[in-house]
Amino acid sequence: MARLGLDFGTSNTGAGVMAGGRPFVIPLEDGASTVPTAIFLDFAAKRMVYGSAAADAMRAGDEGRFMRALKSVLGTPLAREERNFLGQRTTLIAVIAGFLAEMRDRAQNFTGMTFDTALSGRPVRFHSDSDTRDAKAEADLRMAYDLAGFRDVAFLPEPQAAALAVAATGRVLVVDIGGGTSDFTLCDRANSQTQVLANRGLRLGGTDFDRVLSLAHAMPLLGHGAQIGAELGSASHAAPRALFHDLASWEKIAFVYDAALLREVRRWIRLAQQPVLFERLAEVLEAHLGHDIAYAVEAGKIAANGTGAGRIALDVVERGLGADLGRAALTTALCAHADAIGAEAVQTLADASVAPDTVDHVVYVGGSSLLGVVRQAIGARLPDAKAQDAAVFTAVVEGLAIAAE
Template identity: 55%
Template structure:
């Protein structure tokens, strides 16, 4: 019987799993690591496509090519189907994501010795919050990527419902209701449930388009982009008027999924003109260098590193890759200020999930936090404040979803579905 491969295709990280000896086995798909950064590097010199940590290493090494990350955030948009020139290839993002998934499939087959033509994939409850049509297009896009990667049968399971299946306590029994809070790179998802494993009963699920990449963007706009000219005044070509530098470019440069598309000659010419007319030309000169040298992702990684390090102590957003010695201090209070509005929205979405389930905060016995961004204390504190009587437990931040998908896939295989 052909087994189904479980895949958690994430905004920041991806994982694959199957069942082995009655338990989920998260496959080592990236040089022994059980998660694969959801990153792609089109190497122009070697005419090769790199994935995961190899893609990040190529970017850090300064190799000639195009780096892409957070492509999950583009599902359901017109960007997925626009054909763009990458050196000697014209590719859509659908084809690039398919290459990533095909490489993951090949690695899973090499590790297990099995062939997989069926996949059970996690998906957010909502890819795009309230836009039902775009949510449908996003799932259709992801299905097309899996089909192009070599999977003939594709099924989906909401990510928090998958995580709930893997959330049984060590003793194997659960009493009371549980709430999964899955804060990923691009979305936040919630499931109220009872039971566990194959016997789970879902009462309600809900999701919003808020995640770790939004945290990164807020931090970048507030603390990194001003060093590149955000908010700087630009003189008019004629007259004495001054206006702030256009915000759209900085918004795109602070968004992981949009960075690859800011590098074009017209934008460089616009920035050179702004630099000539700027009250602070040195800042626009830095922006010009970032665009000319394709350093947008280097800036984004510096912001992400400061976000992770800035929880406990003073950190720095280190932009020395742009200019020697360029950095800005980043304190825990700055992190909290950047994330607090999102934490409030996440708590409101959790409350909406409880209302959809017909339950109150007092009915929830346990909150299980999963997803990389759930590790931020501002997020977990908002859940503790919303559900003060519930036990707060951290699940496996990066693999809980794929383990639950493996359980569900095995159950479907056994039933012949």
Template identity: 50%
Template sequence: MPRALGVDFGTSNTSAAWADAGIPRLIELEPGRTSIPTAVFLDFGSGEMLFGEAAVAALVEGREGRFLRALKRVLGSALMRERRQLLNRRMTLVELVGEVLALVKARAEAATGERFDAVLAGRPVRFQEDPARDAQAAVDLGEAYRLAGFSSVDWLAEPEAAALAAGVEDGVGLVVDVGGGTSDFTLFRAQGGVPRTILSRGVRVGGTDADRAVSLSRVMPRLGYGGLLRAELGSDLHAAPQAPFQDMATWEKIGFLQTPQMAREAARWVRLADRPELFERFRTLLDNQLGFDVAFAVEAGKIAANGGAATVDLGELEPGLSVPLDAGDLNRDLAPLADRVVEAAAETLAAAGTDPAEVTHIVYVGGSSLLGAIRTRIEALCPAAQPIETAAFTAVAEGLARATA
């Protein structure tokens, strides 16, 4: 039987693990790092594809190229099959993800000295809300794994993998896995340290949606979002288009928005704007390809505000420009998202016929499960449950390795 690699290809981060003589071991995909950003940089100068921290570093250094993040959110959409010019050849995003996964495979084999012909791949309970797109997303990712060189591809729902790594000896547990792109839940019963899945559910709401909410509420209005434009003829005012700002606040769409056509449209807005200084910032963002820099600043501000007063530093866009953000602001911005997460958790319990009072353990997984807006609601839903803190970014990979043992 071929040796299997457990891979958690996430919206924001990627990790891998294997069972070494039955013992799950996380793999350093980069020196000292068992979890790396799911980020790609296509370097126009060298013609190479960079992945992980190297991709983020290339963006920060201002190298000429194209940065892509949150590719997992695009799975199942028509964009995955469109052939486009990427570096020196035309390829689809399925093929690009395949090259990324081939890098993960190669790094795992180099780190362990093993050959991995099979993969146990983590997947959300639902990639997409629409059943047809959800099924297509699994087809897309499965094809990418095969292009990466895996002859056998099997799946395990990410929260079910996390349950295997949670270490709950006895009781009823609820995995709350709030990742970058989805929120997934597994209700399980553990006896003698062995968890048995009762039911899994998922919704397409995650940390990238949290970033989007903060950006649209706090940052994009300072770039013209919600502003007014004069008519080309006459003095009438009308609302500026909202879709470009909404796309610029959405991780998976930023890389497709920074185009010459969009830059020309932004220049027209500056000319017609009631407050041109705001739209000038949006034009500067496009001209200097700073969309991802702003997105990273929003993400950093969100994380900092979860612990108290913070700012979103927009100095890359305009010297001295920043936006205050404290825990109260963050909780207000994230309230609709947090409500949807806890609603999905409650639906999971109801579908299983389990009273929230019966839950003895809450297992938190995924970086966005650390957000206070989500934690307070989940703990109010299951007040008697003991919180279990896992390694937020690697618990799924560890569970996948356990499942291959």
């Protein structure tokens, strides 16, 4: 039996094996090289729907619960907290296990092979601020693989896997910026051999970029920062921030739809100086539109990075509602995060006692590595290194397939 290379990502997941001496990325849906890491709990059919079909069900307004970015809950109490899903008490680890089992089944159906072991990618650091939580996250993911029916799973840092698949030679810094983390592998490559000099990781990625943009440009249209009056007297205070932060965080959106919270927002409407803002917020909570907003923010980010003229379109909440997002605003909002990533890249070199001017190539991997503000931050610190793109969404999968062989 072959070992499956599986890259379970915050935003997207891919699988691969070696075929004819080359890594082969297995199409997991409709010929696509990756599948969205998304799950929809279909209340009517009492089943879980995965990938693009999950997102389609959410957008269609089917009755159920949509979840994305579940990788971000690994290592947190939320991962093992029992909740009622489809009529039974279970954990988010078990929900992730269902997703992993589905990806294995799709890989088996396409290849005709049987996979009972896996080589899984993992961030260099699930949690960069806590060794204990980081170890807990890997233990949670290992449990998910076990529940999914894998007999054994081994782990390889994602940028180290990608380093096996890139074409660059010399001294190479692989920069892998995904949905939840930014990871770095410094290595020397010659004659298809890779010597790893240092690995480093930071819990900061595309979902964090989306949260910053959402809080700055989308959530104010729903009342973030608006004033609420007191029940008695003329005093006022800003609306509590926690709800808006949860609505702006991919992994938390599914858990904000609470009847008591909706009643509280309706109280804000009565006391607000600008009630229309909280009327929109109530509509979002009542109609479960949080993920629609998150997708709109993501689309605006991509457009602003590409053409310089994006828009966060919230027509799903109110016709014509939205916020323009240009490249300058994108850079302003994300520059602090980009600087943190640039600093982490330089620290990776310091870990190996390597001078920046000895790095020949910076190879970018992961969807969020396409952001210009991030590349500028790294390029400014490594001006002598040649920037190079690998297969942004599949380099990790290809490297896992090579390593699994």
